[in-house]
Amino acid sequence: MIEIASAALLGALLGTLVGVLPGLGPAATMALLLPASFALEPGPALVLLAGIYFGAQYGSSTTAILLNLPGEASGVVTAEEGHRLALGGRAGIALGIAALASLMAGLVTAALIAVATPSLARLALGLGPADVAALVLLSASAVVALGGAPGARGIAMLLAGVCIGFVGTDFGGGLPRFTFGIAELRDGIGLVPLLVGLFGIGEVLAQHSSARPGTRLAPIGRIWPRATELKACCAPAARGTLVGTFVGMLPGGSTLLAAIFSQTLERRVARDRADYGRGALSGVAGPEAANNAAAQTGLIPLVGLGLPASPAMAVLLGAFMLQGLPPGPALFFKHADVFEALIAGMVIANIALAVINLPLVGLWVRLLSVPVNLLIALIVTVSTLGVYAQSRLPVDVYLMLGFGIAGYVLRRGGYPLAPIVFGAVLGPLFEDNLRRAFLHAHEDATMVLREPLVAPCLLAVTGIFVWRLRRRTNT
Amino acid sequence: MTKTREALAGVALATLGSVAAWLAWQMPVGSWDRMGPGFLPLCAAGGLVVSALASLTSRKAAAPASGGSVTRLLIAATGIVGFALLIDLAGSLLAAWLLSTAAALAAGLRLLPAVGWGSVLGPGAVLVFVHALDVPVPLWPGISSQ
Numbered sequence: 001m002i003e004i005a006s007a008a009l010l011g012a013l014l015g016t017l018v019g020v021l022p023g024l025g026p027a028a029t030m031a032l033l034l035p036a037s038f039a040l041e042p043g044p045a046l047v048l049l050a051g052i053y054f055g056a057q058y059g060s061s062t063t064a065i066l067l068n069l070p071g072e073a074s075g076v077v078t079a080e081e082g083h084r085l086a087l088g089g090r091a092g093i094a095l096g097i098a099a100l101a102s103l104m105a106g107l108v109t110a111a112l113i114a115v116a117t118p119s120l121a122r123l124a125l126g127l128g129p130a131d132v133a134a135l136v137l138l139s140a141s142a143v144v145a146l147g148g149a150p151g152a153r154g155i156a157m158l159l160a161g162v163c164i165g166f167v168g169t170d171f172g173g174g175l176p177r178f179t180f181g182i183a184e185l186r187d188g189i190g191l192v193p194l195l196v197g198l199f200g201i202g203e204v205l206a207q208h209s210s211a212r213p214g215t216r217l218a219p220i221g222r223i224w225p226r227a228t229e230l231k232a233c234c235a236p237a238a239r240g241t242l243v244g245t246f247v248g249m250l251p252g253g254s255t256l257l258a259a260i261f262s263q264t265l266e267r268r269v270a271r272d273r274a275d276y277g278r279g280a281l282s283g284v285a286g287p288e289a290a291n292n293a294a295a296q297t298g299l300i301p302l303v304g305l306g307l308p309a310s311p312a313m314a315v316l317l318g319a320f321m322l323q324g325l326p327p328g329p330a331l332f333f334k335h336a337d338v339f340e341a342l343i344a345g346m347v348i349a350n351i352a353l354a355v356i357n358l359p360l361v362g363l364w365v366r367l368l369s370v371p372v373n374l375l376i377a378l379i380v381t382v383s384t385l386g387v388y389a390q391s392r393l394p395v396d397v398y399l400m401l402g403f404g405i406a407g408y409v410l411r412r413g414g415y416p417l418a419p420i421v422f423g424a425v426l427g428p429l430f431e432d433n434l435r436r437a438f439l440h441a442h443e444d445a446t447m448v449l450r451e452p453l454v455a456p457c458l459l460a461v462t463g464i465f466v467w468r469l470r471r472r473t474n475t
Numbered sequence: 476m477t478k479t480r481e482a483l484a485g486v487a488l489a490t491l492g493s494v495a496a497w498l499a500w501q502m503p504v505g506s507w508d509r510m511g512p513g514f515l516p517l518c519a520a521g522g523l524v525v526s527a528l529a530s531l532t533s534r535k536a537a538a539p540a541s542g543g544s545v546t547r548l549l550i551a552a553t554g555i556v557g558f559a560l561l562i563d564l565a566g567s568l569l570a571a572w573l574l575s576t577a578a579a580l581a582a583g584l585r586l587l588p589a590v591g592w593g594s595v596l597g598p599g600a601v602l603v604f605v606h607a608l609d610v611p612v613p614l615w616p617g618i619s620s621q
Contacts, residue, residue: 036609036610039609152526152527152529152530153526153530155522155526156485156488156523156526156527156529156530157488159492159519159520159522159523159526160488160491160492160523162515162519162523163491163492163495163516163519163520163523166515166516166519170512172510172511172512173503173511173512175502175503175512177498177499177502177512177513177516178495178498178516201551201555205547205548205551205581372582373579373582373583373584374579374582374584374592376578376581376582377575377578377579377581377582377584377589377592377593377596378596378600380551380554380555380574380575380578380581380582381571381574381575381578381596381597381600382600384555384558384574385567385571385574385600385601385604385612386604388558388559388562388612389604389610389612392611392612394559394560394562394563397555397558397559397562398556398559400555401552401555401556401559404552404555405548405552406487408548409480409483409484409487410484410487410488412480412484413480413481413482413483413484413485414480414481414484415484415488415530427515427519430515431510431515434510434515435510438507438508438509438510439508439509441508442508445507445508
């Protein structure tokens with residue numbers, strides 16, 4: 001238990017650091033720590049990586065509220081009302097509400113994950129390859145539809161990821177695909193160079209010359225809210241938890257999307273909705289609960305079905321594989337202790353984040369005064385060393401650079417990067433299951449359609465595209 | 476300028492798709508009930524070409540990232556390539572020093588401060604990887620950390 005608690009604490013602190021500092025996001029940081037986590041037991045390793053993701057949500061809200069400078073995308077929503085509260089002399093209250101709302105969402109969703117995931121995994125026991133392929137197709141469609149990018153761009157990035165996922169040896173016939181005769185590519189392209197290149201090197205180089213916005217650090221003041229303020233924030237935090245729980249389970253349902261949905265809801269129903277634009281507490285409590293809930297409930301489809309809902313969850317999937325524990329029903333029968341450790345780690349990380357982070361607010365904010373060019377050099381050096389260290393193959397460093405340049409060009413062209421990661425992870429899974437489904441069907445395609453989840457998933461995919469098309473026509 | 480960047484990204488994706496489609500076409504494709512290794516790669520690459528071309532005509536883009544400089548990107552890229560070339564020949568300490576110095580230059584430091592920061596950062600990062608994280612990387616040619 002001490003190992004789990006230490007891993008949760010370390011992950012939470014590292015995640016907060018990543019959330020505070022713009023640049024290396026949680027997915028790339030988790031990817032960089034994959035090789036180091038392999039030295040740990042499975043439970044602490046997974047808790048460490050998950051803690052980074054949860055911590056990043058907390059860290060981002062700190063700088064979003066105090067400086068209007070979120071380190072993570074989801075903090076953008078908190079910054080709107082949170083920074084206005086800070087400018088009005090209520091920075092401490094906003095920080096306290098953000099921490100308590102996140103804690104509430106974190107504990108509620110940890111309980112939900114403990115109950116819902118094993119049931120989902122039991123359901124997954126009855127799924128055949130056609131059902132899994134249909135679920136993957138549905139996930140991919142949801143990634144494109146919810147990803148915030150216009151349709152063609154999202155689809156193009158997803159398919160580019162699928163092509164990257166096909167690099168390596170074909171599992172069916174042993175034929176090398178897209179390897180260009182490079183022996184090191186026969187095992188495929190790893191998640192680490194892909195993620196670190198796209199989200200580490202590419203992002204840092206694309207953004208570094210943009211000057212930091214003129215920031216004004218608001219005085220922090222009283223942190224712990226009064227009973228009336230707490231009471232006023234309970235309903236928004238509960239609604240945010242519900243919204244985040246639902247959005248987090250959807251593939252492509254990012255923490256940012258959860259925070260946006262929650263803020264939209266609060267603008268309509270919150271008691272203090274008249275305060276929006278001047279600093280509304282519900283505009284902090286709702287989105288903060290939503291982004292933390294969404295970050296955590298992404299574990300339900302990941303652990304239950306092996307389907308990642310975000311790039312960070314894709315890294316966690318990689319960690320499960322590295323530890324020899326493929327997610328799904330077998331995990332609960334053979335390694336229930338790992339799942340229990342993950343739940344315990346989530347609870348510890350959430351409590352640690354609320355208890356430790358508030359007193360450390362000053363330290364996190366002072367980190368932002370470190371010159372940005374020193375940080376960029378640090379990120380590039382650590383990223384490159386980390387990528388080399390995980391395989392000790394220089395080819396992985398070249399791949400990271402290639403993905404970094406691709407990420408730089410695509411970001412500047414306004415293309416979303418997350419679908420590439422989904423494509424690279426889901427593509428081979430889709431191919432494997434689709435091939436097996438049609439092989440079992442013995443030339444009778446209707447057999448595939450008769451599998452229990454295939455028709456509902458295809459209907460849902462059609463519905464998603466019709467909805468997108470109608471939205472596009474209406475705008 | 477933004478239009479040019481969007482077009483560049485779209486054309487790059489379409490080109491990638493075309494190359495992938497051509498490579499997939501060289502493999503046995505098979506049929507839907509006996510899929511060969513080229514079947515789904517061909518479908519994905521074809522879809523990539525079509526969607527990349529369609530994205531060129533789409534009405535709006537996601538907010539493009541601003542900032543960044545190609546010169547600095549090239550300096551950083553040179554450092555990264557130098558690291559990959561040197562790591563097995565000269566060991567991680569020298570390779571990491573070159574990498575971190577180039578990264579500091581790319582980040583906008585002048586030559587002397589960049590060399591100074593690189594001299595602290597590169598070897599420092601290697602020592603953290605080797606001693607704190609227990610990752611085996613060669614410190615000098617022929618001398619492993621383990």
